[in-house]
Amino acid sequence: AQSVSQHNHHVILSEAASLELGCNYSYGGTVNLFWYVQYPGQHLQLLLKYFSGDPLVKGIKGFEAEFIKSKFSFNLRKPSVQWSDTAEYFCAVGSGNTGKLIFGQGTTLQVKP
């Protein structure tokens, strides 16, 4: 069965620190990979996605993620976080047939000003 694992449940950083959130997935077929973010009081929105091509993808607000097929990983990075990045971050893998998403359990990021 497909599964997604996010290693960090709660991360606390100071502003300007670098961020890396781990995501590993288990799926035997072609994967589509996503990072979604949920800001306090708001609904889920897409940060970035990988379907094919360049394994380094760039998203909104300075976020990027790297797909490493050999490690079944899709880690999210940002060189310098801001207080406004405080949110919950979800990694997800999409099934190629139906598009249904399998989500990780999420990582809560708290950025201290």
Added chain:
Amino acid sequence: GAGVSQTPSNKVTEKGKYVELRCDPISGHTALYWYRQSLGQGPEFLIYFQGTGAADDSGLPNDRFFAVRPEGSVSTLKIQRTERGDSAVYLCASSQPLGGGKADTQYFGPGTRLTVL
């Protein structure tokens, strides 16, 4: 509409009652998904519609859960004989038609918070 809308935003009901949750997808999106998110967890897939038909209902936990999308737009998730364990946020998402086996970006609504007392 501008985005996916869901009503009600909050629903409190008693154990054993029947509830209906509504989702209005983005206009033109033929794919519609329902997910359930429990506290401290990521969303969990329930059911997927392509047009009017349920193409994948493998995530529905049991036969108390049912969903319809009769005209290929608005969808209703129905829960019979609610239990306390059904308490969660129910999310709806829609996307453009799939092509070539590609899972397109899903746009999520704000969710309905269901509390079963």
